[in-house]
Amino acid sequence: MEVVNLAAFAILLSLAVVLVAQVLRSGPVSLWDGFFYADALSALVVLLSAFVSLVCSIYAVGYFRHEESSGVLQEAKEVGGRSASDKLREYYALMPFLVFAMTLVALANNLGILWVAVEGTTLASVFLVMFYGRETSLEAAWKYAIIGGVGLSMALFGTILTYYSAYGALGTDTLAGLNWSVLARNAAQFDKPTMRLAFILILLGYGTKAGIAPMHTWKPDAYSEAPIPGAAILATGVLNCALYGLVRFYILSSKCLGPQFGSQLLILFGLLSMGVAVPFILVQKNFRRLLAYSSIDHSGIMVLALGFGGPLGILGMLLHMTFHSVTKPLLFFCAGNVQQHLNTDLFQKAKGGLIHSMPLTGAAFLMVTLAVTGSPPFSFFQSEFTVLRAGFARDHFVLAIFFVSFLVLIFSGFLVHITGLVLGEDPGLPAADMCRWKRYSVAGLSLVIVVMGFWIPAPLFRLIQGAVGIVVGG
Amino acid sequence: MPFVPNPELGNRIITLMAALVLVLQIAAVGQRGIVSSIRIFAVQSFLLGAIAAVIAYFNQASHIYIAALLTVFLKAGLLPRLLERLVEKVGIRREIEPLINVPLSILISGGLTLLGYVVAESFYHPEETSARAALGHNTLAVAIALFLIGFFVMVNRRKALTQVLGLLSLENGLFLAAISLTYGMPLVVEIGIFFDVLVAVLVLGILVFRIGETFDSMDVSKLRKLRE
Numbered sequence: 233m234e235v236v237n238l239a240a241f242a243i244l245l246s247l248a249v250v251l252v253a254q255v256l257r258s259g260p261v262s263l264w265d266g267f268f269y270a271d272a273l274s275a276l277v278v279l280l281s282a283f284v285s286l287v288c289s290i291y292a293v294g295y296f297r298h299e300e301s302s303g304v305l306q307e308a309k310e311v312g313g314r315s316a317s318d319k320l321r322e323y324y325a326l327m328p329f330l331v332f333a334m335t336l337v338a339l340a341n342n343l344g345i346l347w348v349a350v351e352g353t354t355l356a357s358v359f360l361v362m363f364y365g366r367e368t369s370l371e372a373a374w375k376y377a378i379i380g381g382v383g384l385s386m387a388l389f390g391t392i393l394t395y396y397s398a399y400g401a402l403g404t405d406t407l408a409g410l411n412w413s414v415l416a417r418n419a420a421q422f423d424k425p426t427m428r429l430a431f432i433l434i435l436l437g438y439g440t441k442a443g444i445a446p447m448h449t450w451k452p453d454a455y456s457e458a459p460i461p462g463a464a465i466l467a468t469g470v471l472n473c474a475l476y477g478l479v480r481f482y483i484l485s486s487k488c489l490g491p492q493f494g495s496q497l498l499i500l501f502g503l504l505s506m507g508v509a510v511p512f513i514l515v516q517k518n519f520r521r522l523l524a525y526s527s528i529d530h531s532g533i534m535v536l537a538l539g540f541g542g543p544l545g546i547l548g549m550l551l552h553m554t555f556h557s558v559t560k561p562l563l564f565f566c567a568g569n570v571q572q573h574l575n576t577d578l579f580q581k582a583k584g585g586l587i588h589s590m591p592l593t594g595a596a597f598l599m600v601t602l603a604v605t606g607s608p609p610f611s612f613f614q615s616e617f618t619v620l621r622a623g624f625a626r627d628h629f630v631l632a633i634f635f636v637s638f639l640v641l642i643f644s645g646f647l648v649h650i651t652g653l654v655l656g657e658d659p660g661l662p663a664a665d666m667c668r669w670k671r672y673s674v675a676g677l678s679l680v681i682v683v684m685g686f687w688i689p690a691p692l693f694r695l696i697q698g699a700v701g702i703v704v705g706g
Numbered sequence: 707m708p709f710v711p712n713p714e715l716g717n718r719i720i721t722l723m724a725a726l727v728l729v730l731q732i733a734a735v736g737q738r739g740i741v742s743s744i745r746i747f748a749v750q751s752f753l754l755g756a757i758a759a760v761i762a763y764f765n766q767a768s769h770i771y772i773a774a775l776l777t778v779f780l781k782a783g784l785l786p787r788l789l790e791r792l793v794e795k796v797g798i799r800r801e802i803e804p805l806i807n808v809p810l811s812i813l814i815s816g817g818l819t820l821l822g823y824v825v826a827e828s829f830y831h832p833e834e835t836s837a838r839a840a841l842g843h844n845t846l847a848v849a850i851a852l853f854l855i856g857f858f859v860m861v862n863r864r865k866a867l868t869q870v871l872g873l874l875s876l877e878n879g880l881f882l883a884a885i886s887l888t889y890g891m892p893l894v895v896e897i898g899i900f901f902d903v904l905v906a907v908l909v910l911g912i913l914v915f916r917i918g919e920t921f922d923s924m925d926v927s928k929l930r931k932l933r934e
Contacts, residue, residue, distance in 0.1 A: 267894075342892065342894065342895060344891055344892065344894075344895030344898065344899070345894065345895060345898060347895075347898075347899075348895070348898035348899060348901070348902055351902045351906070352902065352905075355902070355905050355906060355909050358909050358913070359909070362913065362916070365916070365920075367920055368932055370913065370916055370917050370920055370929070371929040371932055372932060373913055374866065374913055374917060374929060375929075375932075377906075377909060377910055377913060378860070378869060378873070381873050381906060381910075382857070382860065382873065382876070385853075385873070385876055385877060385880060388880055388899070389853065389880055389883065392880065392883055392884045392887065392888070392891065393883075393887075395884075395887075395888055395891060396887045396888050399887075399888050409888075409891075409892060410891065410892055410895060425828055429825075452932075453932045456932075
C-alpha cells in the first residue's frame with residue numbers, strides 16, 4: 233500500500249508539472265467537451281495539491297511504521313475493533329480518495345462539480361479525523377462533519393443562486409450554465425441582488441471549509457486528532473481547495489458587482505480570523521492545537537490579501553498560498569516527530585531541550601517556526617510584505633497596522649512556545665528513533681524551504697503571475 | 707396538435723405541494739419520537755420528488771424526471787430505511803429532548819417562515835409577469851424557510867441522529883430552491899449532489915453508531931472534552 237501511494241502521488245506530481253508546462257505554453261486547456269478546464273489558477277492549485285500529497289505520503293511511511301511499532305495503532309485497533317494492519321490499509325485507501333477530490337476541485341469546469349468535489353474532500357477527511365477512534369477523535373469528527381456539512385450546504389445554496397442570477401443572461405443554455413468558462417464571460421450581466429446574496433452564502437460556506445473566523449471552531453479539534461500526515465494535507469491541500477472555490481466566486485462577483493462589495497466582507501473576515509488566532513496562540517498549552525491556530529491565522533492572511541485586491545493583493549495571496557503549502561507540512565512533521573518521541577502533545581509535559589535528543593527535528597522545528605511567522609530570510613516575509621504593500625496601496629492604513637501587530641504578536645507567541653520546547657538543558661532523554669523516511673522528508677523539505685527563501689523557479693513565478701492576471705483582469 | 711399543459715394549473719399544484727412540504731417541516735419540529743421524525747422526512751422527500759415531476763411535466767424538461775426519480779428512490783426510500791435500521795441498532799427508545807419546548811419551537815418556526823418570505827420578496831420582480839417569476843417567488847420563500855427551520859432543528863436538538871435529520875431537511879430546502887428557481891441544475895451536478903448526500907448520510911451514520919457505542923448515549927452535549 234505504501235508503495236502504491238508513493239508511486240501514484242509521484243505520477244500525479246509529474247502530470248501536474250506537465251499540465252503546468254502546457255498551460256504556460258498555450259493558455260487554458262480543456263478536455264471532454266469542457267468538463268475539465270485548467271487555466272493558470274487551477275494549474276497552480278493542482279501543482280500544490282500534488283506536491284503536498286507526495287511529501288505527506290513520504291512522511292506517512294515513517295510516521296505509521298513508528299505508530300505500529302510503538303503500539304499506538306494497537307490501541308486504536310482496540311477502540312475501533314479492527315487489526316492494526318487494517319487501520320493502515322484504511323489510511324492508505326482514504327488518501328487517494330482525498331487527493332482525487334482535491335484535484336477534481338481545481339480541474340472541474342462546472343462550479344456545481346467543484347462543490348461536489350469540495351464536499352468529497354470533507355467526507356474523505358472525516359474518516360481521517362476519527363482515525364484513532366478515541367472519544368476525543370469522535371467528538372472532533374462529529375464537529376467537523378456537522379459544521380462542515382452546514383457550511384457546505386450554504387455554499388451549495390450560493391452556487392444555486394449564482395446559477396439563478398446567471399439564468400437570465402445565459403438564456404436556455406442549461407447544460408453549460410454552471411461552467412466557469414461560460415459564466416466568466418457573461419458575469420457582467422448577472423442579476424445583481426441575487427449575486428450579492430449568492431456571494432455572501434459562498435463566503436460563509438467555503439469560508440467554513442477554509443476555517444476562517446467565526447466558523448473556525450472545528451479546526452483545532454480536527455487538526456489535533458487526525459494522524460499527522462493527514463492533518464498536514466487538511467491544513468494545506470484542502471485549505472487551498474476551499475480558497476480556490478472562494479476565489480472563483482470572488483472573480484464572478486467582482487465582475488458583476490464591482491470589486492468593492494466582496495472586498496469589504498473579505499477584509500472583515502480575514503482580519504477577524506487573524507485576531508481570533510492571536511490570544512489562542514499566546515496562551516496555547518498543546519502544540520498540535522497551536523498549529524491549527526496558525527492555520528486559522530494563515531487562511532485569514534490569504535482572505536485579507538484577496539480582500540485588499542488589485543494586482544499586488546492577489547499576488548500576495550497566491551505567493552502566500554504557494555509558500556504555505558510548502559512550509560506548513562514541515563511544521564506538522566516536526567510536531568509529529570516530537571509527539572511520537574514524547575508521547576504527549578502538551579507543552580507542560582515536554583521538559584524542553586529536545587535539540588539534544590532529536591537534533592535534526594529540533595533544528596528544523598526552530599527554522600520552520602521562524603519561516604511560518606514570517607521572519608525575513610524565509611519566503612513568507614516576501615508574501616506578507618506584498619500583502620502589506622497592497623494594503624497601503626489601497627489606503628487601508630488602520631487595517632495595515634492591525635495586520636502588522638497581529639503578525640508581531642503571533643511571531644512572539646510562537647517563538648516563546650517553540651524555543652521553550654526545543655532549546656534548554658538536556659533532560660536526559662534517549663536519542664529519538666528516526667527512521668530513514670522521516671529523516672528524508674524533514675531534511676528534504678527544509679532544503680526546499682531554504683532555497684525558496686532566495687529563489688523561486690521562473691516558470692512557477694510566471695504561473696503565479698498568470699493566475700494573478702486571471703483574478704484581476706479575467 | 708401537440709398537447710401543451712396549462713402552466714397556470716401547474717403553478718397551483720406546485721404551490722399547494724410546496725405548502726404541504728412546509729407544513730410537514732413544522733410538524734417535524736413539533737415531533738417527539740425519533741422514528742416518526744424519520745417518517746415525516748420520508749413523506750416530505752416524496753412530495754419534493756413529486757414537485758420535481760410536476761415541474762418536469764409542465765415545462766417539458768425531461769432531465770428533471772431523473773432528479774425526481776432519484777429523490778423518491780434515495781431520499782424517500784433508501785435513506786429513511788437506513789436511518790430506521792440505525793435507530794434499531796443503537797437502540798434508542800427515549801424520546802427527543804429539545805432544548806426549547808415544543809410550542810415555542812413551533813412559534814419560532816413560524817417566525818422563520820415569515821423571514822423566508824421577506825428574503826424571497828427582494829428577488830421578486832413584479833415586472834416579470836411570466837409564470838417562472840411567480841413560481842420562483844412562492845417556492846423560493848418556502849425553500850428558504852425550510853433551510854432556516856432545518857438550521858433551527860439542528861441547534862435545538864441534542865441527539866446526534868436528529869441533528870442529521872435537521873441537516874437532511876435543510877438539504878431538502880436546497881433541492882426545492884434548485885428545482886423551482888432554475889428548473890434544476892445541470893444533470894451531472896444533480897447526480898453529484900445526490901451521491902454526496904448519500905455518502906454524507908453513510909458517514910454520519912457511522913459516526914452516530916460509533917458515538918452511541920463509545921459514549922453509551924447519542925446525546926451530543928456529552929461531547930465536551932475538547933475545550934480550550
